[in-house]
Structure formats: C-alpha cells, structure tokens
Amino acid sequence: MVDARQEPTPDWLVEGATLGELAGKIDVPAQALAETVARFNEHAARGEDPDFHRGASAYDRYWGDEQNPYPNPSLAPLEQGPYYALAVVNGCFGTSGGIATDGLGRSSTQTAMPYAACLRSATPPRTPSPPATPAPAPRSVRS
Structure with missing residues (x-):
C-alpha cells in the first residue's frame, strides 16, 4: 500500500x-x-x-x-x-464531438456517406477518476 x-x-x-x-x-x-x-x-x-x-x-x-x-x-x-x-461539479460523460456517425453508429464522411464496416462509439474509453478525467473523443480529420 x-x-x-x-x-x-x-x-x-x-x-x-x-x-x-x-x-x-x-x-x-x-x-x-x-x-x-x-x-x-x-x-x-x-x-x-x-x-x-x-x-x-x-x-x-x-x-x-x-x-x-x-x-x-x-x-x-x-x-x-x-x-x-x-470539488464535485455537474458534468456529462457523453460527447458531442468525436467521429461523425449515422443513426446506426457507422462512421461517416462529411457528405454523410457511411464508411463500410467501421463502427464507433460516441463515448470515449476513459475512466471517471482523476487524473484520467473523461474528455470528448478527438474529432476525425475530414478531407
């Protein structure tokens, strides 16, 4: 210990x-x-x-x-x-950032065309304890 x-x-x-x-x-x-x-x-x-x-x-x-x-x-x-x-403050573990997805959870391009066989969760794989505080998933680079 x-x-x-x-x-x-x-x-x-x-x-x-x-x-x-x-x-x-x-x-x-x-x-x-x-x-x-x-x-x-x-x-x-x-x-x-x-x-x-x-x-x-x-x-x-x-x-x-x-x-x-x-x-x-x-x-x-x-x-x-x-x-x-x-200090404990109100917050949210979800994110509005990250890779853009359609209603089926498929990653998509800027024109909303889904990438084949590529699924993405909107919630980042982080833990709710310091120092690894939850953060939005990084935005995908769009061409």
Missing part, C-alpha cells in the same frame, strides 16, 4: 491537517463537517453506508482493502488527518 502522505497533494485536492482546517479551506461550517464525519465513522465501523451504499455490492467489496480490519473492505472510519476535499 502506498502512503499518500509521501507524495505531494495534487492541485485538484484541498488538504487540511484537521477537519476544522479543511472546513475553513472549503468554506463549510466546521461543526457541520465534524458531525458529518462522526456520523460516517459510526456507520463505517459497522461496515454500513446508509447514504451512498458503498461496499454493498460484490463489485465494491472486490475493489476494497483486504487488510481493512472493519466489516466492509470498502469503508473505514476517518480517524486522523490529513483530510482531503474534492
């Missing part, structure tokens, strides 16, 4: 040594953050996540930490800093 504290904090994360420090940096009431984390910790210690159901599926548990001493390998109480926050 890699100790994240040995690496510099990426620009897309906000770090605080304590929950109070983190709350100040992300402009949320410190007491509300502390209460939220206390509630999360209470449930995590029992292996539960009533809000987001993390670890409820076999898939979640497969990707969990086998060495986690708590009942759910995907959850553990947040007991000591540093603590991190990440």
Whole structure:
C-alpha cells in the first residue's frame, strides 16, 4: 500500500491537517463537517453506508482493502488527518464531438456517406477518476 502522505497533494485536492482546517479551506461550517464525519465513522465501523451504499455490492467489496480490519473492505472510519476535499461539479460523460456517425453508429464522411464496416462509439474509453478525467473523443480529420 502506498502512503499518500509521501507524495505531494495534487492541485485538484484541498488538504487540511484537521477537519476544522479543511472546513475553513472549503468554506463549510466546521461543526457541520465534524458531525458529518462522526456520523460516517459510526456507520463505517459497522461496515454500513446508509447514504451512498458503498461496499454493498460484490463489485465494491472486490475493489476494497483486504487488510481493512472493519466489516466492509470498502469503508473505514476517518480517524486522523490529513483530510482531503474534492470539488464535485455537474458534468456529462457523453460527447458531442468525436467521429461523425449515422443513426446506426457507422462512421461517416462529411457528405454523410457511411464508411463500410467501421463502427464507433460516441463515448470515449476513459475512466471517471482523476487524473484520467473523461474528455470528448478527438474529432476525425475530414478531407
């Protein structure tokens, strides 16, 4: 397991040594953050996540930490800093860019003539986690 504290904090994360420090940096009431984390910790210690159901599926548990001493390998109480926050904004994983396709998913030319036996998905094969954030597929070069 890699100790994240040995690496510099990426620009897309906000770090605080304590929950109070983190709350100040992300402009949320410190007491509300502390209460939220206390509630999360209470449930995590029992292996539960009533809000987001993390670890409820076999898939979640497969990707969990086998060495986690708590009942759910995907959850553990947040007991000591540093603590991190990440901005979550609305977005879309689809794209209006990429190779032009017809209604059957066939790649086509500028004049809408389909290329034979060439199919293309409009969604790029990327993952929804930093630093490999989803991006539109590159536009095809059209002659």
